[in-house]
Amino acid sequence: MSAVSPAGPSRLNVDRRGQLVEATIEVIYRDGLSRLTLAKVARQAGLSTSIVNFYFKxxxxxxxxxxxxxxxxxxxxxxxxxxxxxxxxxxxxxxxxxxxxxxxxxxxxxxxxxxxxxxxxxxxxxxxxxxxxxxxxxxxxxxxxxxxxxxxxxxxxxxxxxxxxxxxxxxxxxxxxxxxxxxxxxxxxxxxxxxxxxxxxxxxxxxxDTSIGTPSGNPTSISKDISEGMLSAWTYTSTELYELEMAELFRREWMLAGHIADVSAPGDYLTLELGPERVLVMRDERHQLHAFHNVCRHRGSRVVPKSQGNCGHVMRCPFHGWTYRLDGRLKSVPRLPTFEGLDIHQQGLIPLELEVWQGLVFIRFEAGGEPVAKQLEVIEERVGNYRLADMISLGEASVSEVSYNWKFFHDVDNEGYHVPSAHPALQELYGRTYRDDLIGGISVSTGVVDDHPSTSWSVARYKSLLPDAEHLPAEARRLWLYFGIFPNAVIYFYPEKAGYYMTLPRSPNVTQVVSREYGLPDPSRQVRAAQYLSGRIDTLTSQEDNALVQWLQEAAGTSVFPLDNLADIEAGVLQFHRRLKQKIPVMGRCRPPVLGTLAKDNQELQAGALA
Ligand code: FES
Ligand SMILES: [Fe+2]
Incomplete structure (x- = not known):
């Protein structure tokens, strides 16, 4: 029979040695290193000198x-x-x-x-x-x-x-x-x-940024499970999160709705569908622009049915014929006396906030907060060179409905690391000079069209035809320039045209991708040719990107997602995810909150971040 277990002496040794080390620390602090003696350490530890000598010769x-x-x-x-x-x-x-x-x-x-x-x-x-x-x-x-x-x-x-x-x-x-x-x-x-x-x-x-999580080193129960890196797979599929994104993001941020050229005459309108919301942008007879919920005050029908059009002098609801003036006031109601106590002066279309910036029309569901002009002031001067507000539409909007979460689109679009590999034509166009930057929260991507020969017919012709845009500063005359407008839009400028593309979520896994192009009036033949050729390059690029987005969506279904091996030049992806988590902290969760608790969990995380 053994007197002590095998672990006994070593544990005892560690404790005694630790005790002596602690005593040594106190003696050094009190007397200094040079005046330290083993006897002082022994006294400090309450032990005999012989015990000290037993452990330390x-x-x-x-x-x-x-x-x-x-x-x-x-x-x-x-x-x-x-x-x-x-x-x-x-x-x-x-x-x-x-x-x-x-x-x-x-x-x-x-x-x-x-x-x-x-x-x-x-x-x-x-x-x-x-x-x-x-x-x-x-x-x-x-x-x-x-x-x-x-x-x-x-x-x-x-x-x-x-x-x-x-x-x-x-x-x-x-x-x-x-x-x-x-x-x-x-x-x-x-x-x-x-x-x-x-x-x-x-x-x-x-x-x-102290807005995410609690101070490091001081974790609380709600900060457990929070990822600082890429979004986890559940954030791309959760219906609860989709609803929260609508509430916290899409109804609160400015949303790009179109360009003033698309609503230039009285009665011209544009519509937009964003999740469950329906938006109507209308120009009235005084040439004022308005934005409304495209929801009839009678029983909720769409007031105007198409994505763009002209409704004449009034908007007439197709369901029962309520008629609204172009400024949204209710004008007439069929069989009005049959409605008990209906005050038509109180039943105008419900307005939304609207702001025009450089010819682009932005709407916001929840009023308050910074104007668009303030948010985008860091790029105002640069955008101003392009005379975007003077431009006219080069054609109808391109609208495609795709089967993926809206964020996947931006996960691909927010970095240029994939350009050499996935976009051979773009690479030949400007790949040698392509770069991504972040200016005042706005991601800025640039590429200078070079003179190198190209194997792509469109790129080769574009390079040789690109006109000298005299209204632009010299450094912009061969520049392709993109600005990412958080959360869901990109506006871009080429020497011969400008445009935007954006994602409009319809459900967690269905997204509308909308794009539209604009150019200055009376273009020369050379400008029109360049517009046509850059359009071909863009079409090819978006087809290539669409495949990448699908593959990213597939990857999110695998058990190895998310993958965090990001290069420096993919920082835009991480930046996008960080901003999402700033707005909706629960998106930082590695695992989805229990069903039915996501909004509450998010509130608690927001409260924790503010505390
Ligand atoms: S729903 Fe519009 S008139 Fe009835
Ligand atoms: Fe791409």
Missing amino acids: TKEQLLLETLQTVSQEYEAAVDKAFESSSDPVETLKALVDAMLDPQLCTPARAAVWYAFMGESQARADYSGAVRVRELAIRQRIEGLFTDLFSEADASVSKRSHAIPLARALDALIDSIWEQSVMEPDMLDLDHARKICLDYLASVLPEGL
Whole structure:
């Protein structure tokens, strides 16, 4: 029979050794490294010197183990922060939390750290634990800053700030550790943490987004299961989420509805279907534009039936004939006396907010918030060059109904990494210069049409025919330019025309893709030829993209989705997902909430983010 189990002595050893290490930390803090003796450590630990000698033959052994313990605690905290998220911003926040954890950033531990750091210049065995590790951590912070400044829309000169700004964070954290030794009574770690986060907010390219989840290192039950990366598969199929997207996104954000050229005369109208909603844009006799729910106030019929047309002087509901003026007021009701107490002055069409920006018509279901012009002001000057408001339609809108979730379309469209592989014609057109950027929350993609020979007939002819658009600045005369308007639209500008395309969700797995082109009036033959040829290139590109979107949809059905292996130049995809999660935090869930709880879960996450 054995006196102790095999695990007994080693556990006992670890506890006793740990006790001695803790005592050593206290002695170093109190007396300094040079005045430490094993006898002092024994007294501090409440043990005899012979017990200390039993575990540590020399003072040096005890000091090395103490250094390794503190160093490993430090390194483990850093590792945990780096493993907590694939998002560099979240990792930086987690790192600040870890470094200023009250269990780690104590006066005694900080004193030990600096005592050994002072000695490390002359001691190679200390140097390995202290200086090398310090440098490695600094390099990891520099790596995070470099990533952030590379993926953001930062100029080359701004990118060069990444390393100095990273070192300043490192120095800021060091200064807090120093204060914990020098002025422990003055140090407020919560305040120090806030200073670090304020610093990050002021220097990071996109600030410090604190709107998703709870502070890192301080998880609550509702922040479990939240992904910082790509959206999970359920977000593309959930009917509950689709309804929440309608409420939180499509009814709240500005939605592109068309161009003023499509509703230029009194009685001209456009309609739009967005999920269950029906929208009507109408020009009245005073040439004012209005947007309404395309829902009759009698029993809900569509007031105008087609996607575009002219209704003359009034809108007449096809169901029972209620008639509305072009400004939405109810004009007449057949057999009015048979309606008890119906006040026709109170029964006009229900209006929506409308704003025209650079000739484009935007509508919004829920009034309030920033105007379109404010949201898009960062691109206003650039768009202004194209005289979009003077353009006329080059044809009817192209509308196709596809069997995939609307977000898949943008997952493909939000990055140009696939251009060389999936779009040979586009690659030949401008692939050598294609790039994606983010300016003030708007994704901007550009490609300059080059002079290289092309195997594609359309591309070769386009390159040779492309007219010199004199109304444009020189740098735009061979430029294809796209602006992504969150959440569902892209407006684009080529030298010879402009246009938009957008997704209009109809259900979780059915989406309308709508596009339309515009050009300046009285185009030359050369411009018309270029418009025709770029149209052929666009048609081919959208067919190629459609196949990619279908394959992405298939991938989401497999058990390996989502796949997070994104290149730097696919940052637009992640950015799109981040913005969705900012608006609808529950979209960050790795697994779908229990049926019937999604909206409530989202509310709680929103409340947690605001707290
Ligand atoms: S539903 Fe429009 S008139 Fe009856
Ligand atoms: Fe594409």
